[in-house]
Amino acid sequence: MTTPYAGIAANLDKHILTAALPLLEDGKVEAIEWSFDALFNHRNIPDWFVELLSAFAKEKRLVGHGVFFSIFKAEWSPEQQRWLDHLKKVNNYFKFDHVSEHFGFMTGENFHNGAPLSLPLNSTTLAIGRDRLQRISDAVHCPVGLENLAFAYSLDEVKRQGAFLDDLMKSVNGFVILDLHNIYCQAHNFDVDPIDLIKSYPLDRVREVHISGGSFVEAYSNSNKQIRRDTHNHNVPQEVFDLLPYTLANCHNIAYCMLEQLGNGLVEAGEKAQFRLDFEQMKTLISHNSIQSNQYNINNFHNSKSAIETQPWNSIELQVEQTYLSNLLETEPSIDSLIANLKSGRLANTDWKVEMWDIDMLATAHAIAQKWK
Numbered sequence: 001m002t003t004p005y006a007g008i009a010a011n012l013d014k015h016i017l018t019a020a021l022p023l024l025e026d027g028k029v030e031a032i033e034w035s036f037d038a039l040f041n042h043r044n045i046p047d048w049f050v051e052l053l054s055a056f057a058k059e060k061r062l063v064g065h066g067v068f069f070s071i072f073k074a075e076w077s078p079e080q081q082r083w084l085d086h087l088k089k090v091n092n093y094f095k096f097d098h099v100s101e102h103f104g105f106m107t108g109e110n111f112h113n114g115a116p117l118s119l120p121l122n123s124t125t126l127a128i129g130r131d132r133l134q135r136i137s138d139a140v141h142c143p144v145g146l147e148n149l150a151f152a153y154s155l156d157e158v159k160r161q162g163a164f165l166d167d168l169m170k171s172v173n174g175f176v177i178l179d180l181h182n183i184y185c186q187a188h189n190f191d192v193d194p195i196d197l198i199k200s201y202p203l204d205r206v207r208e209v210h211i212s213g214g215s216f217v218e219a220y221s222n223s224n225k226q227i228r229r230d231t232h233n234h235n236v237p238q239e240v241f242d243l244l245p246y247t248l249a250n251c252h253n254i255a256y257c258m259l260e261q262l263g264n265g266l267v268e269a270g271e272k273a274q275f276r277l278d279f280e281q282m283k284t285l286i287s288h289n290s291i292q293s294n295q296y297n298i299n300n301f302h303n304s305k306s307a308i309e310t311q312p313w314n315s316i317e318l319q320v321e322q323t324y325l326s327n328l329l330e331t332e333p334s335i336d337s338l339i340a341n342l343k344s345g346r347l348a349n350t351d352w353k354v355e356m357w358d359i360d361m362l363a364t365a366h367a368i369a370q371k372w373k
Contacts, residue, residue: 007031016263062094072132173299225360235265
């Protein structure tokens with residue numbers, strides 16, 4: 001029997017850290033996930049925060065979680081190279097137990113403003129993803145993974161993401177972060193069984209599980225319908241906790257379960273108290289659902305391939321399409337005009353399959369892009 005470490009996403013945020021402080025003082029937090037690239041505007045990290053990270057790194061219980069790399073950006077950018085150089089420097093200091101990023105590509109020109117959105121699941125994006133993963137692996141020499149995406153334009157994308165992730169991660173023997181709130185978002189938004197969605201992922205590649213909260217927004221097409229967003233600003237719904245026992249029982253390589261919440265949802269004392277209750281519930285579920293592991297079938301997720309191509313893999317056509325879509329999402333004043341341009345423009349009758357996109361999810365992408373442009 002093996003038990004994953006119960007951890008928290010602890011970034012340099014006073015609300016997160018004050019919420020987590022009683023848990024840290026009592027020795028209940030067993031691991032930390034740090035978004036190492038979220039401190040781009042901080043010239044110096046406080047010594048006490050470095051000491052906190054170093055203490056967990058010493059026990060091999062510190063993992064790095066990237067946010068801004070935009071792994072499927074079709075044209076390699078100077079920002080991505082700087083991100084990679086920064087990761088290498090940080091990892092040389094802390095020695096992460098593993099490093100992960102998000103599935104998808106970022107909208108917006110500002111490298112640190114944006115949100116990951118989906119894209120065609122085809123041979124071009126597979127080649128780009130493999131190239132970028134290999135570069136991350138070469139920089140850190142530790143297990144590398146990707147987190148499943150909460151957003152999708154269509155049910156077809158939802159159903160295909162798991163198999164695509166499996167093909168993608170094989171190139172670096174990579175792992176998957178299975179975010180159960182992301183599963184909940186897709187299950188709610190497309191009216192599918194969340195357990196069936198979990199089953200569609202390569203469960204033997206799951207090394208980390210996320211649980212978090214989010215929010216509902218009114219659907220564009222129907223005021224009586226709600227869209228679930230992965231905003232991380234509220235406590236964990238019971239529906240997400242309900243998915244954890246099944247996940248623990250069927251993912252035999254899990255090393256970490258992480259609780260995530262943004263600081264803007266941890267301002268009030270009651271919100272901080274609920275965060276700690278969520279952590280305690282997560283830890284109880286972990287202890288009651290220890291993983292049945294086969295010691296001869298454990299994947300350490302280390303990459304045996306060492307050589308990388310000198311030049312990053314690029315696709316001019318996909319880059320043009322990504323830029324075109326980002327511009328539409330950021331500049332079109334209405335959903336009607338956005339739909340008209342999508343159906344008559346560059347992306348019509350392509351692998352983007354814009355003809356199949358759900359209008360409410362398109363409106364959600366429009367709102368995300370308008371926020372971060």
